[in-house]
Amino acid sequence: MSSLQVSNVSVSYGSNTVVHGVSFVLEQGEIGCLLGPSGCGKTTLLRAVAGFEGVSQGAIAIDDDTVSSPRRTLPPERRAVGMVFQDFALFPHLTIADNIAFGIRELSRSVQKARVQELLELVGMSGFGTRYPHELSGGQQQRIAVARALAPRPDLLLLDEPFSSMDVELREQLAADVRAILKKEGITAILVTHDQNEAFAMADTIGVMFDGRLHQWDTGYNLYHQPATIAVADFIGQGVLIDGVVLENERVETDLVTLEGRVPKGCKPGCKVKVLVRPDDIIHDDCSPRKAIIRKREFRGASYLYTLELQTGVRLLSMVHSHHDHAVGENLGIVLEIEHLVVFPQQQAHTHASLA
């Protein structure tokens, strides 16, 4: 049984299509994330799942019931979907307890009271029930917003950039806290964010979106090591693209070394390609005959991020232990150790030039 099924969904405002044919499936109890830069359509997609926007194509199903199709949009109040808003949207005229009880008004008083108490304990804020929202800090308001959304036991919880207004230090702690709460309650949830660290901290599966299209729906590990498109490779982590030529037997020849691995189907021998090289693929080795000049270095605490230049003029990034303290202009011996060969056809590289 799948908890949320988004099939080929498009969302349009008039003639302007903001989400193009997105599909993904979220299993019961799984935490998903829509990740992407501002304006990529991730929030619009989330609002379509909540029922605030209609879909112009495709369908959205919750627990196998279709809730959105181009012909019908079940209103948000009848979807049993909880939502946590970017600005929390706590009701300023109600106490914390009344805010949490807002979605369960039809239950008996005693049940309401017990549920509120239970949720306050869950988010670690027992004793705050009689306060008003403006008396709480941002982090506390955030927890209450989560508690309020969980109160009616929704089938699905949506979180719209829930940590964006928090301090950086607070963000990761809160993300971990909220994840723990959701996992404990076995709640299916989707988070929307532009911060990959937040996505990695919260989600089991992450969808990366650009310009209204879902480029990849995968685990954080695969997004980094097996990006499906150059856009994903660029957005997640760091790296450079170097030129290569496809040889026989799934091999690729580059300036550095000839690599073996999976090559995209369209790339026949002789085909020009781009190869993704991450900073952790370049290993520092003084004995290596291959030398590169250090052009720039950034201290990262445990490591240095060196920008290296080969004799051919190709630039690379290398992550090196910070014991290896070399000055700009020095030569550095390097070895290329690529575990996951990531190759993109040239044409794709042309359409997405920001990397390399």
Place this chain on the structure above:
Amino acid sequence: MAIPRLAIQRRGNLGLPRSFLWDGSILGIALLMAVPVLVIAAFVFEPVNDNWHHLAENLLADYVGNSLLLMLGVTAGVLSIGVTTAWLTSMCEFPGRRVLTWALLLPLAIPAYIIAYTYTGMLDFEGPVQSALRESTGWGYGDYWFPEVRSLGGAILMLSLVLYPYVYMLARAAFLEQSICVLEVSRTLGNSPTRSFFRVALPLARPAIVTGLSLALMETLADFGTVQYFGVTTFTTGIFRVWFGMGDSASAAQLSAMLLGFVFMLILLERWSRRRARFHHTSNKYSRIHRYQLQGFRKVLALVASLLPVLFGFLLPALQLLFWTFTTAEESLDAAFFVLTGNSLMLATLTALIAVLLALLLAYGKRLHATPLVEGGVRTAAMGYAVPGTVIAVGVLIPFAWLDNSIDAWMRANFGISTGLILSGTLAALVFAYTVRFLSVSIQSVESGLGKIKPSMDDAGRSLGLSPMGVLRKIHLPLMKGTVMTALLLVFVDVLKELPATLILRPFNFNTLAVRAYEMAADERLADAGAPALMIVLAGILPVIILSRAIGRSRAGGNVP
């Protein structure tokens, strides 16, 4: 997030019809509210008549000159009083500061024409001041020189005394909103507190101060009661003269158009100064204000400087009114007085209800269906506050009279019945004119209240199981209650105070408190003007209390998220 414009319009989803219904009703209201101004503007293109030639040759220079001098004087008056008191109460600590902070708003409760009556009573030959002077010195009539309050200078003084709170209020809010950091930066860069004030705080507050000043100047241009009583000829008295004295509506409308031109320049000035406001507030950190602890004679000076405007702008005039009311209580508090009060209350209540209903419609329309057309419509509907009551009255009466005559002629031709003056001769014209003038007051408060209900709260309500009507009932109603009450009260009091439009548009034999006070004063029966004037002032204190509470909460980081 770069969601396209349309996406933003869809937020705040109450599920109400979004399309032409909103457009239509909002544009309809805007058009109706614009009628008086459009009528006046149309007269710019009418050929001028002989009356106008007479006006242009003999009187117009006086109107323009006096209006300009009045504006110049009031500018100096309200700026010096308003900015000084705002700085003292927001940035300095001295005894009585807390009480004075709100007491400085009290003069707002007194309409300019009423303060003019009280000072005339106090300072004229028979008044207590000159009598005391003669008694103590033994001088008689003509032995000494005493400043004449009924003069241009007097009018400037009167208007400054009751209009400075506009500058005070906005300058104070600006001083409090300024991040205290910028002042501290200025101190660390070697500027004394005084230099910091002139080099940092004042330039930062300038847009707010100019806004306050332009409000005060609009009231100055709109004033009729004071200048008329003091015999200073300005545009408003000129319009009255042409309208009632010569019965010439075309010239009155043309004079009104010139006055509108002055108002328009004020609006441009205010816009221009606000255009730069967006560069302000570079830092969002708000620390607690550490007020300068004044010592010794500075402490006394600050106290006196903040006390004088309250004393002369409110306490003395209010005492004078109380005194008159008590001395004339037996004659003036008769049955006629209660009819008068009833009339005023009825008009004010009716207008307040209509204005707030329209404001709700406009504000919700803008929230749910914010097209440029709708936004333009709401702005147009809110324009009336800048237009002097005299001008609105002329702009209402001309089309209404034409409409009455047309209806009457048509009814007589077709049914043989004369309908008479069904619009212009009744309260309909009066209520319409008030609505045009004061709609912006209600729009402003309703919009600010609605602005506090974030669109995400609507969405949160929906996702927690409320229907669109449920969102309105459970979230908007409780949150908007206070706002709506405030809007009602503000319009209510403004209507009570309004004089010139009432004078022009009231039905025959229909009197209000303001008109009664005006008539008594015009008949040199100042003491009899006391009771109705006091009623107006008492009602006027209510919005001052609301304002002072709002000002107390205005500082960011206080409460309410």
